[in-house]
């Protein structure tokens with residue numbers, strides 16, 4: 174499908190075939206709006222992966238390479254944490270081939286890279302996105318270089334290299350890692366398969382919404398609680414529900430409650446100061462490393478999405494992360510600290526403002542506990 178990138182700032186269109194990953198004006202690239210038909214009857218019911226929603230994804234009907242690349246990602250269960258509270262639901266998104274929700278975005282982005290004839294991808298990550306891109310790239314027969322901060326969980330580093338990617342351990346902050354990857358991309362070393370910059374990633378994460386729509390039989394929840402660092406799940410869910418709304422399949426978009434960590438909360442700060450852009454903060458330390466992004470590049474879009482759903486943004490109390498991790502483990506779910514943080518933030522909120530939630534609430538369990546050191 175020849176679909177263009179479109180600059181979020183100046184509206185200029187760019188061809189994804191080029192190595193461009195951001196506009197000359199510095200703006201981030203979104204995907205141009207494309208028309209598609211989607212309803213219950215367009216779901217490919219024999220396809221047991223998120224490609225059952227391929228009619229809503231930016232692929233040509235005759236593109237079939239995704240069949241070699243998909244590992245059955247998506248279709249994660251939605252279940253109540255405990256029977257006595259049937260409205261509190263978790264979506265177990267760590268039940269994915271590489272054990273985090275990033276597989277949703279990675280499988281679509283890598284399939285697109287394959288369609289574009291890309292030979293090598295470059296990506297930087299604090300761990301899970303890198304693992305996911307590495308696994309899918311190798312399946313697609315695309316070379317892959319992953320840049321990670323030096324202090325990344327050794328298990329994640331091992332996982333990335335096991336998938337056949339070349340791992341670059343970068344000294345300094347998460348931002349230094351991003352810079353190192355960008356430099357390689359600017360030197361023409363490969364296609365920037367970034368979950369932050371590349372809009373195709375968000376086409377994958379939007380299936381979170383399509384799945385909820387299908388699994389709950391169109392009776393969408395009142396509220397989605399979503400961790401937010403770079404906003405890939407938050408924006409993807411927002412795009413997905415917005416499309417379902419525009420297709421007249423749902424009456425409204427669920428309210429989004431975003432969760433940031435106490436030690437690194439740039440979006441929280443901007444939201445509460447009524448700003449429309451996000452300023453860089455200093456990370457004062459947190460166990461929730463998966464959401465510790467000091468300068469989220471899509472901050473402006475994230476703020477707009479939360480406000481558009483009449484949502485809120487809350488803080489995960491640092492001193493309750495480990496306790497909540499144990500609580501979830503005792504319910505049977507062994508998650509990584511970032512996921513426990515999301516839950517801890519929600520539990521605090523629920524005690525005080527539970528009455529604001531009018532119906533079902535869904536929290537994603539984004540990352541598996543075995544991935545953390």
Ligand SMILES: *Cc1c(COP(=O)(O)O)cnc(C)c1O
Nearest residue numbers: 301401402403404405463539540
């Ligand atoms: C990536 C990730 C997040 C945060 O997602 P963003 O796209 O950065 O907002 C949260 N939890 C886990 C386990 C992750 O891997």
Ligand SMILES: [Zn+2]
Nearest residue numbers: 180183196198
């Ligand atoms: Zn531009």
